[in-house]
Amino acid sequence: MTTRIRPSSKRCAVIGGSGFLGRHLVERLVEKGYSVAVFDIAQRYEVPGVVFHQGDLCDKQALLKVFKDVSLVFHCASPSPACDDRNLFWKVNVEGTRTVIQACQEARVQKLVLTSSASVVFEGIDIKNGKEDLPYAKRPIDYYTETKIQQEKVVLEACSKEKDFLTVAIRPHGIFGPRDPQLVPILVDTARKGKMKFIIGDGTNLVDFTYVENVVHGHILAAEHLKPDSPLCGKAYHITNDEPIRFWDFMSQVLVGLGYEAPRYHLPYTLVYGIAMLLWLITFLLRPLVNIKPTFTPMRVALAGTHHYYSCSRAKQDMGYQPVVRLQEAIARTVASYPHLKRGG
């Protein structure tokens, strides 16, 4: 009989470790003395001591090689929401995540921490201080959200004390910070095209924007508190900055910080949402001929025009979570990190 010596609890792998969140997570784990392996479809940077493995998470054999001496896996890979490719989302987020679970179980990994999303309960209708017991969206607003729901279910259902395999899902919302390839770059691009003049709705809708270091902190706390007798097993946790802000105030602060004008004129929400739906339908019908990616998708308009902020009291209670960087400091650091996106820059 062969006895497998348990790898140290500080040996971990980060799937999606080349991405925005993944890289911040890797850097923090290294600072905290973890030994880290990155598994990603691409390698985009180097960190001394971190081993990179390039591969597709749908490939179990490739995962098994990386998981050999690992006790903890963070799964924060996903195709970008902007690609809007239903087949790819299903293949990677749902089937690929099943493969990740199988590989973890075969390699006797003990803990899996999934990066889910608070949007799994969002249907385009106001959510105020939403708790984790809200039902999953019955009519998810896009393919990305549809597959994030299935992904979270698959991971949480796999949690088994008997199999010595524990899982937890972190649901961040509106992650931003240095090196984010989406929020600030899309915002600036829209401003440079002269399309950031309008506020959708009355501009009072409150939203969570979460600084990337707080999201990283939530992931590491979850990993460290995930034990057979802890309440975290098989549960989802909102991780936010715990400071909801008006969506349009946040956008304006970033824009003004970078030297652009804040949006001023109001447009009715239903009108803009209707136009976004129409545009989506037209681009969908034209897809066999030409692949157009509109700036105004129904999801983006819904995110820009409704309340969507979440309670993180469960994370505070079960893992002692508190944001480590306050919102105003986070916005200042983010703005300072994009000198190349400044007006005239």
Ligand SMILES: NC(=O)C1=CN([C@@H]2O[C@H](COP(=O)(O)OP(=O)(O)OC[C@H]3O[C@@H](n4cnc5c(N)ncnc54)[C@H](OP(=O)(O)O)[C@@H]3O)[C@@H](O)[C@H]2O)C=CC1
């Ligand atoms: N950003 C946000 O506001 C939020 C993000 N999330 C979740 O957080 C996680 C991280 O997001 P974020 O850092 O923004 O995303 P990124 O796109 O920056 O990072 C994801 C990484 O996963 C890689 N990847 C994609 N497909 C595969 C695959 N098949 N095999 C291996 N690696 C793959 C990507 O490579 P490539 O770039 O080449 O595709 C990328 O390096 C995601 O799960 C996302 O759903 C949740 C809530 C909010």
Ligand SMILES: CC(C)CCC[C@@H](C)[C@H]1CC[C@H]2C3=C(CC[C@]12C)[C@@]1(C)CCC(=O)C[C@@H]1CC3
């Ligand atoms: C989860 C959300 C709180 C944050 C998600 C990030 C992106 C969806 C947003 C980043 C830039 C935003 C943006 C718009 C919508 C939401 C974002 C894409 C608009 C398209 C909304 C309508 C406009 O007037 C232009 C905006 C540009 C920036």
